[in-house]
Amino acid sequence: MSSGTATAGRKGMAFGELAPGVVARAKDGDEEAFHLIFNRYGRPILSFINHLVQDRDLAEDLAQETFVRAHRNLKALREEARFSTWLFGIARNVVYEASRQARRDEKHIPLDTPESQRLESKDLLPEGMMRDRELNEAISRALATLDDDKRTVFSLKIFHEKSYEEISEITGYSIGKLKTDLHRARAEMRRRIAPYLAERA
Amino acid sequence: MNCERMQPELEELFYGELDARRALELRAHLSGCEECRGFEAALAREMEVYSRYPEVEPSAAMWDAIRERIHTEESTPSPEYRSRWSFSLLAGWLLQPAVLRQAAGALALIVLSVSATIYFTSRRDGGNLRTGVQPSPVADPASTPAPDPVQVPAPDAAGTSALLAAGRPAPVRPAKAKQLTDDEMIRVQVGRAEREYAGAIRLLDRAIAERKQQLDAGVIAQYESSLALIDDSIAKSRRAMRQDPGDPAARQFLLAAYARKVELMQEIALR
Ligand SMILES: [Zn+2]
Numbered sequence: 001m002s003s004g005t006a007t008a009g010r011k012g013m014a015f016g017e018l019a020p021g022v023v024a025r026a027k028d029g030d031e032e033a034f035h036l037i038f039n040r041y042g043r044p045i046l047s048f049i050n051h052l053v054q055d056r057d058l059a060e061d062l063a064q065e066t067f068v069r070a071h072r073n074l075k076a077l078r079e080e081a082r083f084s085t086w087l088f089g090i091a092r093n094v095v096y097e098a099s100r101q102a103r104r105d106e107k108h109i110p111l112d113t114p115e116s117q118r119l120e121s122k123d124l125l126p127e128g129m130m131r132d133r134e135l136n137e138a139i140s141r142a143l144a145t146l147d148d149d150k151r152t153v154f155s156l157k158i159f160h161e162k163s164y165e166e167i168s169e170i171t172g173y174s175i176g177k178l179k180t181d182l183h184r185a186r187a188e189m190r191r192r193i194a195p196y197l198a199e200r201a
Numbered sequence: 202m203n204c205e206r207m208q209p210e211l212e213e214l215f216y217g218e219l220d221a222r223r224a225l226e227l228r229a230h231l232s233g234c235e236e237c238r239g240f241e242a243a244l245a246r247e248m249e250v251y252s253r254y255p256e257v258e259p260s261a262a263m264w265d266a267i268r269e270r271i272h273t274e275e276s277t278p279s280p281e282y283r284s285r286w287s288f289s290l291l292a293g294w295l296l297q298p299a300v301l302r303q304a305a306g307a308l309a310l311i312v313l314s315v316s317a318t319i320y321f322t323s324r325r326d327g328g329n330l331r332t333g334v335q336p337s338p339v340a341d342p343a344s345t346p347a348p349d350p351v352q353v354p355a356p357d358a359a360g361t362s363a364l365l366a367a368g369r370p371a372p373v374r375p376a377k378a379k380q381l382t383d384d385e386m387i388r389v390q391v392g393r394a395e396r397e398y399a400g401a402i403r404l405l406d407r408a409i410a411e412r413k414q415q416l417d418a419g420v421i422a423q424y425e426s427s428l429a430l431i432d433d434s435i436a437k438s439r440r441a442m443r444q445d446p447g448d449p450a451a452r453q454f455l456l457a458a459y460a461r462k463v464e465l466m467q468e469i470a471l472r
Contacts (some may be wrong), residue, residue: 012298024217031268031271033272035268038264042259042263043258043259046258047257048255050257051450056257059257060259060263061426063259063472064263064266064267064270068270068271068274086384098430101427102430102434136253136254139250139251139254157216157217158251159256167293182212183208183212186247190243193247193250197247
């Protein structure tokens with residue numbers, strides 16, 4: 001086993017790093033450059049937000065807000081190398097703000113989607129795909145049961161492969177807290193998806 | 202080595218967060234410990250499963266929406282909506298169009314019906330009412346007590362349209378009102394409050410439609426997304442109430458959500 005290779009598939013998947021200077025161009029008001037940024041980060045940011053809120057439509061709205069806010073505050077970004085961390089930090093703030101706002105409106109974010117909505121057409125899928133899908137649904141449900149801090153840390157580490165340092169920067173949590181949260185989140189997730197893993201093995 | 206205590210470190214080994222010396226020690230231990238190797242294999246399987254959890258693809262419309270909002274911001278240098286909703290409800294009241302004055306009349310009725318609901322609820326519950334509901338939507342929101350963080354029950358799978366249901370409140374038979382129990386009275390009052398909210402909302406909606414041209418696109422976008430959140434919690438509370446009509450939490454949520462909706466609409470209508 002070599003550490004760090006287990007999830008290597010995800011990082012380089014569809015996008016490379018931004019070409020140097022793109023952020024600087026966007027900072028100068030170049031819309032094309034900001035579009036490149038969106039093309040690179042739209043998917044991870046939307047996915048991150050969706051992990052947190054477990055609601056696709058809401059996630060789109062909040063991701064949109066994230067990019068608008070990023071554009072608005074781009075001039076305040078000092079270290080371009082930290083752009084991704086900065087952007088995830090904005091996304092995290094947008095979600096937590098929306099959640100606070102929604103709590104004032106009596107709505108709890110994230111809401112878990114009713115299972116019936118997710119399982120609708122599984123009979124039509126081949127068995128292997130169906131199992132994958134069930135597993136992914138189990139992961140979604142398990143994510144929804146984590147508390148907000150644990151879910152945030154879990155998503156950033158497991159799905160977005162951020163370092164402890166980056167997660168600390170994005171969330172404002174101490175390394176100690178996020179390590180504890182992460183380990184507990186993993187244990188909780190493991191307990192919940194274990195039956196599905198056993199089925200596959 | 203204590204194997205159980207090593208589990209967090211084994212996870213860190215996977216993340217590449219362990220320093221080189223400790224990583225070596227752990228690997229040495231792994232080669233001689235079946236239990237830890239078992240855990241390592243389970244972790245590897247887990248990581249593989251997580252790595253295949255799909256990402257969410259942005260919709261085609263997302264960039265267009267972002268672009269549009271960016272352009273709007275550029276043409277209006279310091280949008281007001283950044284400073285959150287400022288709430289000065291009665292400012293310039295008489296200058297407002299007639300439809301808003303009608304809405305104010307409707308709101309006065311809401312205060313009455315919501316107060317009545319609270320009165321009957323507290324009477325039935327022996328006065329132990331949790332007053333999370335803001336009785337008057339006209340009050341300053343800063344003085345609103347924070348509602349209890351009770352969760353709305355999960356929606357039922359076969360939820361009917363909240364919009365359709367909202368248009369058809371339970372019929373009230375005033376002639377029989379005297380013989381009603383407190384429980385029935387509560388239901389009657391909730392129904393009445395709902396109808397009155399619906400009336401005020403229709404009026405405010407008209408006022409907002411008339412004003413929409415003058416409003417900043419960012420304001421409208423924010424208004425619409427807030428409204429969607431509120432409508433969702435109204436729909437959920439209604440569903441919860443259908444499942445258990447006597448549920449005080451659901452009732453409280455429903456009325457609070459209506460109050461919030463009216464507040465939000467007033468803010469927009471009176472901007
Ligand atoms: Zn061991």
